[in-house]
Amino acid sequence: MEYALKLENVTKEYKNFKLDHVNICLPRGTIMGFVGENGAGKSTTIKLIIDLIGRDGGKITILGKDNKSGLKDVKENIGVVMDESYLPESLNAVEINRIMKRIYRTWDEGCFYELLDKFSISRSKIIKEYSRGTKMKLSIAAALSHDPELLILDEATSGLDPIVREEILDIFMEFIQDESHSVFISSHIISDLEKVCDYITFIHKGKIIFSEAKDGLLDNYGILKCSEDEFKNIDPEIVKGMRKNKFGTEALILKNKIRGDYVVDKADIEDIMVFYIKERIQ
């Protein structure tokens, strides 16, 4: 399979945080959601991908090229949206266009202005006067206007209202219609990712807990609800996390492996994540 993005054993160590042998493979033509709690290592991973910070070990390949040697060329073909716009605040959209035209070989002015109109972004207002949502939409418009093959988004939808988020997710869905396009999106708004993603990668304390197809995850995991006594009979191998409350025990389990007659509810990605992080069986 051809990968748009591949991280092999990527490691980065800080004084009190370590990104530990991260492996991620994003097949071309798919959307991968990158989830994890605040401080789990999502932004660090994305900064390593773009080489904003240097890695201590491992290998990163973007669109088939090493991110150290071929980065400048590769960046022509990727669109990056960070958690904030980072565009010069005292400029307006027309000036941004003039700058981008000189930076990207493939800059498409028509496409950019079309997106501005579509997002109803003012051309004459300076960026400082935009709302947060508009700033993000401008960043996304800029990221899409140089014919990218891969979009890398770091918390691009966080802090936006549901209507704007919906609009933005629609744009990603439209982008992915082209089979050579791929998206890598980090977020802690899991419901957003659940809507659009093919793969979910879950990072916790600098380690990848799983990186799997979303449908597989939803098929494999379930929430078991039973009494404490019943729970003792469950094979600990299939339990991924549990919590007790006054009504009994809830556990995240591999639902296909359970024997016997139990109440097993559907688990969504958020359940899986919460059980893994908070109710993890050591």
Next chain:
Amino acid sequence: MTGLILKDLLNLKKQLKIYIIYIIFYCILFYSSDNFGMLSGMIIMFAVMIPITAMGYDEKDKWDIYALTMPVSRNELVLSKYVVGLIFLFSSFIITLFLGLLYDRSMFKENILISLVVLSAGMILIAVLFPIFFKYGVEKGRTFMMLILFIPIAALIFASKLGFKLHGVEESELIAFFHWLPIISVAVLAVSVLISISIYRRKEF
């Protein structure tokens, strides 16, 4: 790289208007005083401050992070700042030449030399300051800048108070040194570029 330079120029639009008002103001102020060296010194000093202002904007916008997601290398980011600095220095140099001509035509030759010396001083100042700003950012860098500007001045004042005098330096030697100064400043600037590049290459965001 032209995109990066254009970004700085667009960012500095407002600053430029203020700069032009300053120049006019100082021209009027110095018109009667006949101190061309002081005037050209002020003009070049402002020119040095402009690229530093641009760095300040970038820091506030976190532009470097954005720029590095685009097909722009770290070296280009560093070089573009030096180019912007030189654009303003040379524009200011041309302004001082022009003013030198207006001031006193009989002194034009001397004024050219003064302009050149001041331009060189500006280049050396940029050469010293830029690596500091790339290393420590504009906020912290400004403190260092104050130290760098004031320590020599303070030392001179202190030395003169203690009764030291410049002796043994002939005027002709000084003028010979001034003739070499532009070449020295270009060399210093080249070294500065290399230092900034190596600082910026290791920078993490």
